[in-house]
Amino acid sequence: MNLSFSEEDLKFQAEVRSFIKENYPSEIKEKMDNGTPVSKDDIVTWQKILSKKGWFAINWPEEHGGSGWSVTQKFIFQNELAEANTPNIVPFGVSMCAPVIYTFGTEEQKERFLPDIRDNNVWWCQGYSEPGSGSDLASLKTKAEKKGDKYIVNGTKTWTTMAQHADWIFCLVRTDSSGIKQQGISFLLIDMKSPGVEVKPIITIDGSHEVNMVYLDNVEVPAENLIGEEGAGWSIAKFLLAHERTGIGGIPHLKREIRRLRQITEELPLNEGFLKDDQLFMDKLNKVEIDLLSAEFTELRTLASISAGGHPGPESSILKIGGTDLQQSLSDLYVEALGYYAHPFMSEEDLKSNEKRIGPDFAANVMPHYLNYRKVSIYGGSNEVQRNVIAKAVLGL
Amino acid sequence: MDFLISDEQKQLQDLIHQFIQKDYPFDVREKLVKTEEGFSKDFWKTFSQFGLLAMPFSEEDGGFNGGPVDIMIILEAFGTGLIVEPYIPNIVLSGNLVSKLGSKDQKDAILPNLLNGDMQLAFAFSEPQSRFDLNDVTTAAEIDGDGYKLNGYKCVVMNGPAADKLIVSARTAGSQLDENGISLFIVDRETKGVSLRDYSNVDGSKASELTLEDVVLTKDALLGKQDKAFSTIEEVVNLATLAISAEAIGIMQKMNELTLEYTKTREQFGQALSQFQALQHRMVDTFMVHEQTKSLLLMAAAKMNDKSEDAVKSISALKYQVGNAAKLIGEEAIQLHGGMGVTEEMSIGHYFKRLTTIRTIFGNADYHLKKYSSL
Numbered sequence: 001m002n003l004s005f006s007e008e009d010l011k012f013q014a015e016v017r018s019f020i021k022e023n024y025p026s027e028i029k030e031k032m033d034n035g036t037p038v039s040k041d042d043i044v045t046w047q048k049i050l051s052k053k054g055w056f057a058i059n060w061p062e063e064h065g066g067s068g069w070s071v072t073q074k075f076i077f078q079n080e081l082a083e084a085n086t087p088n089i090v091p092f093g094v095s096m097c098a099p100v101i102y103t104f105g106t107e108e109q110k111e112r113f114l115p116d117i118r119d120n121n122v123w124w125c126q127g128y129s130e131p132g133s134g135s136d137l138a139s140l141k142t143k144a145e146k147k148g149d150k151y152i153v154n155g156t157k158t159w160t161t162m163a164q165h166a167d168w169i170f171c172l173v174r175t176d177s178s179g180i181k182q183q184g185i186s187f188l189l190i191d192m193k194s195p196g197v198e199v200k201p202i203i204t205i206d207g208s209h210e211v212n213m214v215y216l217d218n219v220e221v222p223a224e225n226l227i228g229e230e231g232a233g234w235s236i237a238k239f240l241l242a243h244e245r246t247g248i249g250g251i252p253h254l255k256r257e258i259r260r261l262r263q264i265t266e267e268l269p270l271n272e273g274f275l276k277d278d279q280l281f282m283d284k285l286n287k288v289e290i291d292l293l294s295a296e297f298t299e300l301r302t303l304a305s306i307s308a309g310g311h312p313g314p315e316s317s318i319l320k321i322g323g324t325d326l327q328q329s330l331s332d333l334y335v336e337a338l339g340y341y342a343h344p345f346m347s348e349e350d351l352k353s354n355e356k357r358i359g360p361d362f363a364a365n366v367m368p369h370y371l372n373y374r375k376v377s378i379y380g381g382s383n384e385v386q387r388n389v390i391a392k393a394v395l396g397l
Numbered sequence: 398m399d400f401l402i403s404d405e406q407k408q409l410q411d412l413i414h415q416f417i418q419k420d421y422p423f424d425v426r427e428k429l430v431k432t433e434e435g436f437s438k439d440f441w442k443t444f445s446q447f448g449l450l451a452m453p454f455s456e457e458d459g460g461f462n463g464g465p466v467d468i469m470i471i472l473e474a475f476g477t478g479l480i481v482e483p484y485i486p487n488i489v490l491s492g493n494l495v496s497k498l499g500s501k502d503q504k505d506a507i508l509p510n511l512l513n514g515d516m517q518l519a520f521a522f523s524e525p526q527s528r529f530d531l532n533d534v535t536t537a538a539e540i541d542g543d544g545y546k547l548n549g550y551k552c553v554v555m556n557g558p559a560a561d562k563l564i565v566s567a568r569t570a571g572s573q574l575d576e577n578g579i580s581l582f583i584v585d586r587e588t589k590g591v592s593l594r595d596y597s598n599v600d601g602s603k604a605s606e607l608t609l610e611d612v613v614l615t616k617d618a619l620l621g622k623q624d625k626a627f628s629t630i631e632e633v634v635n636l637a638t639l640a641i642s643a644e645a646i647g648i649m650q651k652m653n654e655l656t657l658e659y660t661k662t663r664e665q666f667g668q669a670l671s672q673f674q675a676l677q678h679r680m681v682d683t684f685m686v687h688e689q690t691k692s693l694l695l696m697a698a699a700k701m702n703d704k705s706e707d708a709v710k711s712i713s714a715l716k717y718q719v720g721n722a723a724k725l726i727g728e729e730a731i732q733l734h735g736g737m738g739v740t741e742e743m744s745i746g747h748y749f750k751r752l753t754t755i756r757t758i759f760g761n762a763d764y765h766l767k768k769y770s771s772l
Contacts, residue, residue, distance in 0.1 A: 134735050136665035159736050204739045205746035211736075269526035271533050272573055280763040332724070335753070336761060339528045340553035343598040343754050358596060358606060359525070359552070367599050371750065374731045374739050382735065384675060 003300075005072065012073050016080045023049050024084055032085045035365040037208075037348050040123070040165045043087050047120045050089075057094055057118045064102055064110065065118040071307035075300065082252030090162065093117040093124035097170045100187060100236055104228040113189070127157040127171035127190070127214060128237070135385045137172070138181045138234060142216060144173035144188055146223065151175075151188060153196075153219040159379065163199045163212040166192050171216075172237055175230045185233035189225040190216070204375070206368035207347060241381055251296050254326055258289055260362075261330070264337060268360065275337060284336075288329050295322040314393035317386040324376040324383060331370040342367045400695060402470060410470050412447055417478030423744040426479055430601035434559060436482045438514075445514035450488055453636075458496050458508050465636060465701035469643040469694065476647020479748055481601050485644075486556035487511065489637045491518035491564050494581060497629050498621030503583065507562070519560035521551035521607050522630065529760035531566075531630050532576045536609060538567035545569075545619065547582065547590075547612040555758075557605025558595035560586060565609065566630060569623050576627040581620040588612055600751040635712050638759040639697055642719045645755045646694050649687045649722060652730040652748050656680065659734055659745075676733060683726045690715075690722040713769040719755070720762030727752045 005013070028042045050056040058074055060066030069077065081089075089095070098117045101109055116122040133140040142155025153173055163169065169190050176184030190197065196219040201209045228236055262285065265276040276282060299319055335342045341359030345367070350357075357364050377383040391397045402410070420440070429437050444450055452467050454460025461467075468489060475484065488511070495507050495518075510516035527533035536549025547567055554563070563584045571578030584591060590612035593605040621629060657680060660670035670676055697715040700708040727749045731738035734745050756762070 129736070132664075134665060136667075139665070203741040205741055205750060207741070270528055271526060271530060278763070280767065284763075328728075335757075336763070339757055339761075340523055341525070342757060343553055343600070344604065345597050345599040358594070367753075370753070371599070371739070371746075374728065375736070377732060378735050378739070382732075384673075387675070 009072055013076045020084045036351050038087050046087050051120050064114050071303040079252045082256050092126050097124045122167045123165050125160050125163045125166035125169045127169045129159045131158050135382050142173045144175050149223045151221045153216045155216050157214040160212045160214045163214050172233050182234040186230050187227040187233040187236045190221050194219050206371040314389050317389045321383050321386050327373050327376050331373045334366045335370045338366055406470050410474050413474035421478050435603040441482050442514040451512045454496050459512050465698045468640050469698045472640045472643035473647040476644035477651045483556040485637050485640050487518050489640045490520040493633045494564055516561050517559040519554050519556040519563050521554040521563050521565045525552050529764045533574055534566050534568045534579050536567040538569050544615040547609045549609050551607040554605045554607050557593055558603040578624045579627045580623050581626045582618045583620050600754040638712050638716050641755055642715050645719045645723055646691050648748050648752045649726045653683050655745050656730045656733050683729050686722045690718050693718050710772040713765040717762045717765040723752045723756045
């Protein structure tokens with residue numbers, strides 16, 4: 001057992017750090033640092049910078065443009081991105097759709113879709129949940145009927161993150177209703193420009209527009225957009241959920257956020273001193289930090305087992321539950337740190353304007369984050385479902 | 398021992414519940430919150446007609462002599478309907494300050510207008526560094542000829558945008574944290590040197606940042622005795638803490654009800670969510686926490702009513718418990734609603750937002766735990 005970085009790892013870390021320093025556009029960094037919402041263009045610009053360097057599709061097989069990095073290098077890379085406060089990589093294309101395509105797709109499909117994902121020419125979104133199918137994803141009803149060389153798709157998808165920006169959507173659709181519900185589900189790629197696709201915003205309690213309803217009304221989809229066999233959708237979905245669960249913990253970002261909060265306790269005035277004089281608050285901060293350490297080293301153990309040839313399996317549920325608990329606890333601590341100044345509401349327009357903000361500079365995003373982060377224990381398979389997965393698949397209950 | 402409220406109090410409670418059911422459904426509230434004023438002046442008048450605005454004041458001041466139990470009843474009922482009209486800033490805080498400390502002239506100028514719903518007040522007591530400590534006052538009032546000159550900054554002043562007059566705490570003597578040396582002033586919003594930056598809070602209420610720059614006041618702007626306002630400020634904020642705790646408990650009750658209802662209708666895996674034992678246990682927990690917190694509310698209201706020695710300590714016990722219960726019940730309600738819980742469209746998220754801001758207002762759980770320990 002050796003948990004420290006090797007010489008080469010440290011050299012790699014320095015290389016990544018200096019690349020980010022030289023190439024992370026200052027106008028995007030400024031927005032990220034002062035909590036101004038970043039635009040689609042900002043995200044694409046940054047992701048293209050990584051693409052160009054060959055550092056975007058890092059987890060892919062090398063033949064399709066992956067990095068060939070060791071688990072430790074990937075870990076270092078993610079940490080450096082988070083440290084520098086770069087925009088989160090939008091996972092839907094690169095980390096979700098692409099692994100399905102290179103694992104289950106035909107050669108034609110790989111050639112057709114993967115380069116555009118790797119190079120950030122196409123924005124993907126995920127069409128899984130439906131109004132009646134949340135945790136019980138397999139009960140989904142969106143229907144795809146085969147007519148000649150096309151599927152005719154009808155149904156409604158919901159909670160579709162950033163569908164308003166998307167060029168393509170990967171969907172779970174029902175191609176057969178005769179058997180048990182897990183059978184008859186297929187994995188279909190749909191061009192968002194197809195006639196019959198309509199996106200409607202869902203505004204969430206933090207006042208933001210991040211998720212959407214996607215209506216599919218007699219949408220014609222070429223049969224060649226089916227990934228895998230008809231009816232293979234459920235096993236593809238399970239494969240993908242395991243991928244999603246490992247990414248969802250967001251631990252590198254949490255490390256930066258907790259350090260930032262510690263810094264804030266030294267700056268935020270309290271009586272004649274600073275918030276750091278409040279021992280009860282500092283105790284809570286330290287407890288979260290300890291929880292974060294245990295989550296981080298659990299993630300590292302998982303990564304190490306993957307690098308030794310294992311697959312992210314049911315144990316990735318631990319990461320999802322642990323990571324999302326932490327995201328929520330930390331966002332709540334930020335709210336507590338601010339006291340009354342957590343209450344003023346600033347719209348996205350307010351945040352983009354040059355007018356002086358109310359309260360400390362970092363305050364504007366604090367309550368919206370707390371409210372928005374309620375979602376993290378709900379999406380990607382709710383934490384209740386994750387517990388069922390552990391109970392069944394790990395404990396054998 | 399008697400936990401029952403009087404017939405009159407029951408009528409008051411029913412009156413508010415009927416008002417909510419008939420005139421204040423969620424969509425009406427949502428429209429109000431989005432207006433520039435952020436609440437309805439007409440409903441405020443209705444509350445005046447109901448006698449709610451006069452409740453805590455003495456008969457001499459035109460009121461009904463209501464006590465902490467009456468305030469509790471009003472605010473708990475308000476909580477169930479998520480009423481946004483600024484009762485606590487106007488009546489419980491500012492009105493009470495005027496009633497307890499005001500000269501005859503000050504009362505005459507303010508109380509009749511406040512009670513009939515024509516005047517709006519706000520109490521500016523918090524500063525960026527003061528957090529929840531009412532004795533931490535840096536806003537300065539220096540003697541200026543026959544009157545005073547005020548300089549300083551007050552933050553997140555509840556009901557600031559609507560307020561015709563502000564009651565401002567300022568230091569006339571002593572150092573930053575001294576209880577002695579704090580005075581109160583009645584300041585017209587139009588006074589030279591007063592600037593307000595108005596905004597909405599996440600819970601739909603309105604507030605302001607208040608800057609005072611060489612604000613010249615005559616001596617009759619002083620409310621109560623110079624240097625001696627602290628104990629009354631504390632007394633009034635204690636009552637407001639009881640009031641906002643009652644509101645929170647009304648919200649908790651409603652959130653538990655909404656969640657129970659939702660889990661009975663929402664089906665996943667071929668059965669209602671309410672049939673899953675893992676979720677049943679959690680709803681039992683939130684039910685218990687609400688009941689236990691309500692017990693502390695009744696205890697604190699009764700102790701305040703009796704002016705009991707440990708009334709202040711019981712208020713801290715209550716607000717500590719409210720802070721913890723609000724977090725648990727609020728977060729569980731959203732979680733059990735799933736994705737629907739985080740949408741702007743459903744009422745549950747709006748109850749959650751108000752419950753979340755109440756965790757902070759007049760001191761969060763940590764603050765009151767420390768205060769409880771010190772008493």
